[in-house]
Amino acid sequence: MPSSSKLRHAVPVSNGAPAALPxxxxxxxxxxxxxxxxxxxxxxxxxxxxxxxxxxxxxxHKSRHADPLFAFTFRDRDSGDRGVAIVGLSGQVLRRIRxxxxxIELLRTHxxxxxxxxxxxxxxxxxxxxxxxxxxxxxxxxxxxxxLGICIEHRFHWGSAFTHNCKTVTYAFxxxxxxxxxxxxxxxxxxxxxxxxxxxIITLDGSSQGRWRRKQNPPRNLKRNEIEIMECLxxxxxxxxxxxxxxxxxxSMAPFDLDTEKWMPTLRGPEPLRSADFRVYGxxxxxxxxxxxxVIIDNDVGVSFDLWFLMDHNRGxxxxxxxxxxxxxxxxxxxxxxxDDGRIVIFxxxxxxxxxxxxxxxxLTDVLDMKAMGLAESQSIGVYTGSLLV
Numbered sequence: 001m002p003s004s005s006k007l008r009h010a011v012p013v014s015n016g017a018p019a020a021l022p023x024x025x026x027x028x029x030x031x032x033x034x035x036x037x038x039x040x041x042x043x044x045x046x047x048x049x050x051x052x053x054x055x056x057x058x059x060x061h062k063s064r065h066a067d068p069l070f071a072f073t074f075r076d077r078d079s080g081d082r083g084v085a086i087v088g089l090s091g092q093v094l095r096r097i098r099x100x101x102x103x104i105e106l107l108r109t110h111x112x113x114x115x116x117x118x119x120x121x122x123x124x125x126x127x128x129x130x131x132x133x134x135x136x137x138x139x140x141x142x143x144x145x146x147x148l149g150i151c152i153e154h155r156f157h158w159g160s161a162f163t164h165n166c167k168t169v170t171y172a173f174x175x176x177x178x179x180x181x182x183x184x185x186x187x188x189x190x191x192x193x194x195x196x197x198x199x200x201i202i203t204l205d206g207s208s209q210g211r212w213r214r215k216q217n218p219p220r221n222l223k224r225n226e227i228e229i230m231e232c233l234x235x236x237x238x239x240x241x242x243x244x245x246x247x248x249x250x251x252s253m254a255p256f257d258l259d260t261e262k263w264m265p266t267l268r269g270p271e272p273l274r275s276a277d278f279r280v281y282g283x284x285x286x287x288x289x290x291x292x293x294x295v296i297i298d299n300d301v302g303v304s305f306d307l308w309f310l311m312d313h314n315r316g317x318x319x320x321x322x323x324x325x326x327x328x329x330x331x332x333x334x335x336x337x338x339x340d341d342g343r344i345v346i347f348x349x350x351x352x353x354x355x356x357x358x359x360x361x362x363x364l365t366d367v368l369d370m371k372a373m374g375l376a377e378s379q380s381i382g383v384y385t386g387s388l389l390v
Contacts, residue, residue: 034088073377083100108382109289131386140212174234177259201258219243233289240294253269304324334347342358
């Protein structure tokens with residue numbers, strides 16, 4: 001807790017009269033309130049506003065309110081606007097932020113920022129959102145000459161990739177571990193006449209004035225056909241993209257370093273995997289970020305799925321830590337994080353359910369029904385790690 005001198009500074013005298021409560025008592029009282037209520041109470045007086053904006057208070061409040069926060073998309077029934085809602089695992093909707101009148105998707109992230117993509121024309125509209133301030137920075141649209149004037153007619157979507165009859169656009173959003181900079185990687189290619197992949201990157205500088213910078217072309221073996229779109233995820237400053245199973249080992253990935261902005265040597269996945277053959281019906285590999293670890297989900301639909309954790313990137317060391325016995329809608333289950341008590345929070349994307357899986361008892365419990373709450377208009381979800389009091 002901050003020292004008493006810092007508290008007195010954080011709770012100034014209002015209109016020449018002493019505060020109704022001693023500074024340390026007010027500090028303790030307000031700490032017990034959820035962030036949603038504190039944001040409203042900032043309007044009570046300048047002293048309360050100063051206290052709730054104080055970094056020491058925000059840090060202490062976050063440590064006491066350890067309820068994990070998740071981001072879901074929603075559609076306002078009255079206006080039709082789409083946006084992002086921040087929801088606690090307890091079910092409380094802490095904040096709703098309107099983004100656009102068009103359908104939107106969230107990239108899967110574990111950060112204090114979120115990346116939102118417009119579904120119908122992802123190459124022309126994307127935002128990076130700070131839920132604490134409700135500020136959404138619009139990213140520049142795709143401006144390369146080879147992509148201008150392309151007619152967009154058809155769309156297929158899964159995860160963070162968006163496919164048109166003329167091009168595929170895949171986004172990944174991450175943070176450089178050494179500097180804290182936020183960057184967005186965009187991988188795109190036209191279907192004709194030369195189906196080559198292109199990579200662009202942009203660094204968020206607090207405004208919408210940043211520009212996409214063309215980088216080294218991605219490896220040609222990345223997955224890029226219209227049905228099997230790219231599985232792409234950023235973890236600890238590195239973006240991982242699966243290779244096409246027709247030309248490479250199905251567990252191999254192309255890593256992209258957000259710091260150096262260069263493609264790294266191929267990372268081979270664990271072997272053997274039950275779903276290594278992508279062409280076997282009902283089996284699929286996917287990527288997840290569990291508590292800042294890259295995880296391969298080895299999914300044997302209708303039976304179970306294994307979680308392989310990357311322990312050492314340089315050595316290519318993987319360890320299978322969990323086998324989850326989940327049979328219903330197993331193909332659409334996405335692990336999100338591991339709680340302090342060992343339970344695993346997962347998102348069931350068909351029914352839009354947040355569930356908790358207990359590895360010790362192999363039991364699955366429904367926690368939140370996002371459909372019933374009017375949330376999760378899409379199958380996308382993000383884990384929000386920031387504080388709404390910032």
